[in-house]
Amino acid sequence: xxxxxxxxxxxxxxxxxxxxxxxxxxxxxxxxxxxxxxxxxxxxxxxxxxxxxxxxxxxxxxxxxxxxxxxxxxxxxxxxxxxxxxxxxxxxxxxxxxxxxxxxxxxxxxxxxxxxxxxxxxxxxxxxxxxxxxxxxxxxxxxxxxxxxxxxxxxxxxxxxxxxxxxxxxxxxxxxxx
Amino acid sequence: xxxxxxxxxxxxxxxxxxxxxxxxxxxxxxxxxxxxxxxxxxxxxxxxxxxxxxxxxxxxxxxxxxxxxxxxxxxxxxxxxxxxxxxxxxxxxxxxxxxxxxxxxxxxxxxxxxxxxxxxxxxxxxxxxxxxxxxxxxxxxxxxxxxxxxxxxxxxxxxxxxxxxxxxxxxxxxxxxxxxxxxxxxxxxxxxxxxxxxxxxxxxxxxxxxxxxxxxxxxxxxxxxxxxxxxxxxxxxxxxxxxxxxxxxxxxxxxxxxxxxxxxxxxxxxxxxxxxxxxxxxxxxxxxxxxxxxxxxxxxxxxxxxxxxxxxxxxxxxxxxxxxxxxxxxxxxxxxxxxxxxxxxxxxxxxxxxxxxxxxxxxxxxxxxxxxxxxxxxxxxxxxxxxxxxxxxxxxxxxxxxxxxxxxxxxxxxxxx
Amino acid sequence: xxxxxxxxxxxxxxxxxxxxxxxxxxxxxxxxxxxxxxxxxxxxxxxxxxxxxxxxxxxxxxxxxxxxxxxxxxxxxxxxxxxxxxxxxxxxxxxxxxxxxxxxxxxxxxxxxxxxxxxxxxxxxxxxxxxxxxxxxxxxxxxxxxxxxxxxxxxxxxxxxxxxxxxxxxxxxxxxxxxxxxxxxxxxxxxxxxxxxxxxxxxxxxxxxxxxxxxxxxxxxxxxxxxxxxxxxxxxxxxxxxxxxxxxxxxxxxxxxxxxxxxxxxxxxxxxxxxxxxxxxxxxxxxxxxxxxxxxxxxxxxxxxxxxxx
Numbered sequence: 001x002x003x004x005x006x007x008x009x010x011x012x013x014x015x016x017x018x019x020x021x022x023x024x025x026x027x028x029x030x031x032x033x034x035x036x037x038x039x040x041x042x043x044x045x046x047x048x049x050x051x052x053x054x055x056x057x058x059x060x061x062x063x064x065x066x067x068x069x070x071x072x073x074x075x076x077x078x079x080x081x082x083x084x085x086x087x088x089x090x091x092x093x094x095x096x097x098x099x100x101x102x103x104x105x106x107x108x109x110x111x112x113x114x115x116x117x118x119x120x121x122x123x124x125x126x127x128x129x130x131x132x133x134x135x136x137x138x139x140x141x142x143x144x145x146x147x148x149x150x151x152x153x154x155x156x157x158x159x160x161x162x163x164x165x166x167x168x169x170x171x172x173x174x175x176x177x178x
Numbered sequence: 179x180x181x182x183x184x185x186x187x188x189x190x191x192x193x194x195x196x197x198x199x200x201x202x203x204x205x206x207x208x209x210x211x212x213x214x215x216x217x218x219x220x221x222x223x224x225x226x227x228x229x230x231x232x233x234x235x236x237x238x239x240x241x242x243x244x245x246x247x248x249x250x251x252x253x254x255x256x257x258x259x260x261x262x263x264x265x266x267x268x269x270x271x272x273x274x275x276x277x278x279x280x281x282x283x284x285x286x287x288x289x290x291x292x293x294x295x296x297x298x299x300x301x302x303x304x305x306x307x308x309x310x311x312x313x314x315x316x317x318x319x320x321x322x323x324x325x326x327x328x329x330x331x332x333x334x335x336x337x338x339x340x341x342x343x344x345x346x347x348x349x350x351x352x353x354x355x356x357x358x359x360x361x362x363x364x365x366x367x368x369x370x371x372x373x374x375x376x377x378x379x380x381x382x383x384x385x386x387x388x389x390x391x392x393x394x395x396x397x398x399x400x401x402x403x404x405x406x407x408x409x410x411x412x413x414x415x416x417x418x419x420x421x422x423x424x425x426x427x428x429x430x431x432x433x434x435x436x437x438x439x440x441x442x443x444x445x446x447x448x449x450x451x452x453x454x455x456x457x458x459x460x461x462x463x464x465x466x467x468x469x470x471x472x473x474x475x476x477x478x479x480x481x482x483x484x485x486x487x488x489x490x491x492x493x494x495x496x497x498x499x500x501x502x503x504x505x506x507x508x509x510x511x512x513x514x515x516x517x518x519x520x521x522x523x524x525x526x527x528x529x530x531x532x533x534x535x536x537x538x539x540x541x542x543x544x545x546x547x548x549x550x551x552x553x554x555x556x557x558x559x560x561x562x563x564x565x566x567x568x569x570x571x572x573x574x575x576x577x578x579x580x581x582x583x584x585x586x587x588x589x590x591x592x593x594x595x
Numbered sequence: 596x597x598x599x600x601x602x603x604x605x606x607x608x609x610x611x612x613x614x615x616x617x618x619x620x621x622x623x624x625x626x627x628x629x630x631x632x633x634x635x636x637x638x639x640x641x642x643x644x645x646x647x648x649x650x651x652x653x654x655x656x657x658x659x660x661x662x663x664x665x666x667x668x669x670x671x672x673x674x675x676x677x678x679x680x681x682x683x684x685x686x687x688x689x690x691x692x693x694x695x696x697x698x699x700x701x702x703x704x705x706x707x708x709x710x711x712x713x714x715x716x717x718x719x720x721x722x723x724x725x726x727x728x729x730x731x732x733x734x735x736x737x738x739x740x741x742x743x744x745x746x747x748x749x750x751x752x753x754x755x756x757x758x759x760x761x762x763x764x765x766x767x768x769x770x771x772x773x774x775x776x777x778x779x780x781x782x783x784x785x786x787x788x789x790x791x792x793x794x795x796x797x798x799x800x801x802x803x804x805x806x807x808x809x810x811x812x813x814x815x816x817x818x819x820x821x822x823x824x825x826x827x828x829x830x831x832x833x834x835x836x837x838x839x840x841x842x843x844x845x846x847x848x849x850x851x852x853x854x855x856x857x858x859x860x861x862x863x864x865x866x867x868x869x870x871x872x873x874x875x876x877x878x879x880x881x882x883x884x885x886x887x888x889x890x891x892x893x894x895x896x897x898x899x900x901x902x903x904x905x
Contacts, residue, residue, distance in 0.1 A: 079817060103797070104786075104787035104791055104792065104800075104801040104802070105785060105786060105787065106785030106786075107785075109801075109802055109803070112802065112806065113806070120806070120809070120810050120813060121800075121810050121813060121814055121817075123797045124797060126795055127794075127795070127796065127797025128797075129795075130795040130796050130797070131645065131797060134647070134795075134796070138704075144647075146649060146670070146795075152670075159654050159658060159669070160650075160651075160654045160668055160669040160670045161654070161657075161664060161665055161668045161669055162670045162671075163668075165668075167665060167666060167667065167668065
C-alpha cells in the first residue's frame, strides 16, 4: 500500500498554466518540490478553472497514478512497466507536456502516422484530465459531477441551454408529436 | 346511374350527331347532353355523391392543412416509419391493381385475342388512372412535391431502384395515355391522332410490358434496401421483385373484374350490347388467368420460404399472420376462381375478385407498414392520414366515373372511327 | 468471383439500356463494384466504456449545426428516461446525435451509448437516393444536399441504423436532417467534429479510419478483459466510419448485431441484374409471340391479297 515513504519519494507537478519546469537534475522527484495547489485553467471556457488541491492528492495516491513514469518512480501499470520500469525522471512532468490540447487536429494526427510510434492512443489533455481524475473519483467515491470540480461559465450555460439560457418551458421532451 | 336514361329522350351520346341530325357541341358532350339543371338533378339524386361530398368536406381542408403546415400536421411524422398509408396503400397498393392495362394490352394486341377487345379499353383506363393516382398519392406524401421532376431532369441518381420506378412510371403513364388517345380521338372527333396511335400500337404494347415488368418488380425491390426491417417472411433478396411482379398480374386482372362488374351493374346505361353481352364470358376468361397467376405466385412464395430456410418463422405469431394473409388473400380466391371458371359461376368469380383485390392491398400494406420494423413497434396511422387516403381515392373514383360516362370505353363509338 | 464480374457487367449494360441511358454520366459504375472506402477517410471510435452520459456532444452538435433550441437543457439528465413507443430516444429533426442510458443488471453503473450517423463506407441512403442528394466525401463524411432532395424518404427506409430524420414540421422547408460529420464547418478544414471536440472523456477518438481501427484493436489488446473483442462498424454493412467499442455485448446496448457484413446495395443488385435481361429479351420474345399468335390472320390476309390479285 501507499506509505508516507512512497509519497515522499515522489513529487507531482500537474500544472497547466501555473506550473513551471523542474529546476534541477536528479533521478526522482521529492514530494517537497511538488506544488501545494494548482489552478487548472488552460482549457477553461464552458467551465471555469479547477482549483486542484495537489497536496491533498499526494496524500492519497502515488505520483505514478497520475504521472505515469515521468517522476522516475516506475509506472503504476505493469503494462507500462514493460518499457518504462526503472526509467528516470522526465525533464518535465506537466500533463500539457505530453497530452496535446488539440488532440484531434490535423497537425497532431499527422504525428501519429509515424510507424515507430507505440503510443498511438495517448489521450488529449481534456481526455487525460477527465479519464484520470473522474475515473479515479468514480472508483474511490470522489466527486464526479461536472460542477463538483469546475463551475459552469456563461458560455457554458449558453452551450448547454441551461441556467440563464434555459428553455422557457423546460417541460416534457416532445419530438414532432401531434 | 340508370336514372339518367329516364331523363334523356334517347340513349346517351354515342356519336357526333344528335337524333335530329345536328352535331353535338363539345360542351354538350361534356354535359352528357343534359341541361345544367338536369345534370345537377341527376348528381344530387345519386346517394354515392352524397357520400363523396361528405368525404371531400372533411378531406379537402385536411389536404390543405398538409400543404400549409406540413406532413406533421396530418400524420404521426414518424422517423421510424417513413412510409405510411399514402405510399403503403396509394403507391404500393394502387400500382399492382393497375396492371390490368398491360395485361389486356398484351392479351389483345400481342396474343391476338381479339375476343377480349370489349374490355380492353376499360383495362387501359383502369391502368392509367391507377398509375396517375399513385402519382397523386406520391405528391401528397413527398416532402417537396414541387420537385417531382427532379429525378428526371435535375439531379439523377440512376443506380437507385426508385430512379427506375420514377422513369418507368412516367414513361408508362405516357404509354397508357397514348393507348387511350384513340378513345378520346373518337369522342372528340380527331381521327388523325387515332390512326397514328394505331400504327405504333404494337411498339407501345411491348414497351408497356417491359416497363410494367420492371417497375412492378422494382416496387418490390425497393424493400431490398431494408433487408432487416421487413419481416423475413415478407422479404426475400432474390424473390422480392418476382413476388411483386407476379402478384400484380392477378391483382390487375381481379381489379378489372371488379371494375367491369361495377360498370355492368351500376352504369348499365353507358354500356353497349357488345360489352354487356361479353362481359360475363370475359370475366371467366380473366378469372382463369387469375387462378394461373395465383398458383404461380403461391409456388414462388413457398420457394422463397424454402430458399431462405424460414420454416421456423411459420410457427411464430408472424408466421400465422403470414399464412392467414396467403390463405385468405390468395388460396381462397384462387379456389373460388377455379371453381367459378369450371362451373361458369360468374357471381362467384366476381366475389373472388373482390377478395383478391383486398388481399393484394393487404399484402402491400403488410410489407410496407405492418411487418416493416417488426422488431420495433407498430405505427398506427393518424386519422387524418386515413382520411386523406380515402379522399384521394374518392377523387380517383370521380375521375374514373367522369371518363367512363363520356369516352367510348364501355361502348363502341357510332360515328366515323 | 466470376459471378460478381458477370453481375457487374450486367448491371452496367442494363443501365446503359434504360430510358435514362442517354442522360447518365458516371453514377452506376461507381456503385457497381465493391467499394472499400476512401483511403484517407476519417472516422471515430466511440468507446462506450468511457462515455458518462454528460450530453456535451449533444449540446455541441446543437450549436455547431444550428439546430432548434432543445425542449430541456442539455444538462437535464431526465431525458434518459424519455421513451416513445417503448423506444429510447433517437435522432430526429432537432437532434443529429443523442445519448441513451442503459442499466444492465450485471453492471453496477449505467452505460451510455451515443448515436449519430455512422457514415458508412457504402451508404444505403446514398445508394437508394434517386436524385443523388447524398455524397460520400473522400474525408469520409456522408453529406446531404437539401437543394435536390424530393423528400421521398427512401434513405430513411434504407438506413440500417435508423439515422436520417425528416423535417415533417414544415411544408415549405421540409428536408432530411442528419449528422454530416460537421463536414462543411470542420471536417474539410482538418478539424474534428464538434462532438468529438466537446467530449470531456475522450470517448470519441477521431482520426483516419484505417488508423483508428488499428487503435481500436490496440485498445482491446492492451486492456485485457475490459472490452468485448469486437469493433462494431468494422464490417457492419460494408464498414462504417464511426465504430464502437464496448465492455458488454453490443446487443445489450440496443445495437443490431444481425446486420449483414455486405453493403445494403448487395441486396438490391439481384434485381438490378434482371433489368438488362428484361430490356433485351422482352421485345424479341413478345414480338415473336405476337407473330406466332397472329400467324393465321396473317396467312389469311396474304391469301386474300393473292386471290384479290389473281
